[in-house]
Each structure stands twice: as structure tokens, then as C-alpha cells.
Amino acid sequence: MIELVLGDITDQDVDVIVNAANSSLLGGSGVDGAIHRKGGPEILAACRELRAGHYGGGLKTGHAVATTAGRLLAKWVVHTVGPVWSDIEDHSSLLDACHRNSVKVASGLGARTIAFPAISTGIYGWPLDSAASIALAATTEQIAELSHITTVRFVLFDQTAYKAFERALKRR
Ligand code: AR6
Secondary structure, three states: EEEEEOOOOHOOOEEEEEEEEOOOOOOOHHHHHHHHHHHHHHHEEEEEHHHHHOOOOOOOOOOOOEEEOOOOOHHHHEEOOOOOHHHHHOOHHHHHHHHHHHHHHHHHHHOOOOEOOOOOOOOOOOOOOHHHHHHHHHHHHHHOOOOOOOOOEEEEEHHHHHHHHHHHHOOO
């Protein structure tokens, strides 16, 4: 089931919250900043451990990895790195991959509910209508293949983003 909600992703009572991170995994602004601020230092500590281990070179664009959600209501944060929008190169497959891989990681943890922000549509500059179509297609197709996940909630921060996702959902 796909849900659209206008709000702040850090308030969501779901099993997994997806973070629109960067490859350093060490925080940033936007969703990333909000998650680390509200989730507390446990999340950053877990990210530093990842960087000290298997993710020494950082998390690649399109990939996803889980940590504790610290003090958030969620059980886990799944960090993924969306692509930066480009007018000259099509990076749609990477935006598709970060949604699919986030669902896969969440499902592997046994999560049933997962909340996504509008990945790449902030600092990374991806046009909202395009991002919404890619996000909805990727998550719908991926959950059809995995039995665990029952609900995918897109948490949109403002009316403009909410309306773009609403239009994309109607087009499906
Ligand atoms: N809850 C839900 N959505 C939010 C929230 C929130 N608390 N805050 C912002 N948004 P962005 P990106 C919306 O920039 O484009 C970071 O520095 C926002 O309005 O968070 O993938 C990372 O470290 C926009 O629609 O993510 C990376 O360096 C959407 O979430 C870089 O930004 C995504 O905006 C990632 O850029």
C-alpha cells in the first residue's frame, strides 16, 4: 500500500525511515540533518562504525545501508544516496536503485512499514514530478517482489511536493 503524507519524516511511526544521505554517511542538511538532530548521536556513531568497516570508501550513489534509528520512533534508519540532478546525463536508474535498495534492506530487517522522503529533490535538485514517478514505480514494483513490506509512506515536506506525488500516483 502506498500512502502520501504531508509532514516531517522524523515524526513518522514506522519501522524504517529512509534518509536522503550523502556518500560520507556523516550527516548534512535537509532530511539528513533533521534525522541526526532528532535521532541523537547514536545514529552518527553507527554511521562512523560503518565508515570504519565495510564502508570505508563511503556509500555509493544508489546503494542503501541500515543503522539504528536512535531516539526516533522508527526502529531503523536506512541511509541511501540519491543522484544529483543533471541536465546533460540521465541518472534515473540511480534514483530508481536507491528506492529499490532501500526497500530490500528494510525487508531484510523484517520491516513492514517504511517511510521515504522525496529523495534528491532538495539540495540535489531533481525535478519533483520526475522524482515522484520514479519513486512510486520503483517502490511499487519492489514491494510486489517482497512479502514483508505492507506500507510505503512518502512523507512530503510541503504542498508542492505533496501535489507532485499525488499527480504521479493518479497517473499510475
Ligand atoms: N521531512 C521530510 N522531508 C523533508 C524534511 C523533513 N524533515 N526536510 C527536508 N525535506 P534533501 P537531497 C524534503 O535536500 O536532495 C543533505 O545535505 C525537501 O524539501 O534533504 O537528496 C545530504 O547530506 C526535499 O523535497 O535531500 C546530502 O548531501 C526532500 O526532502 C543532500 O542533502 C529532499 O531534500 C541530499 O540531497
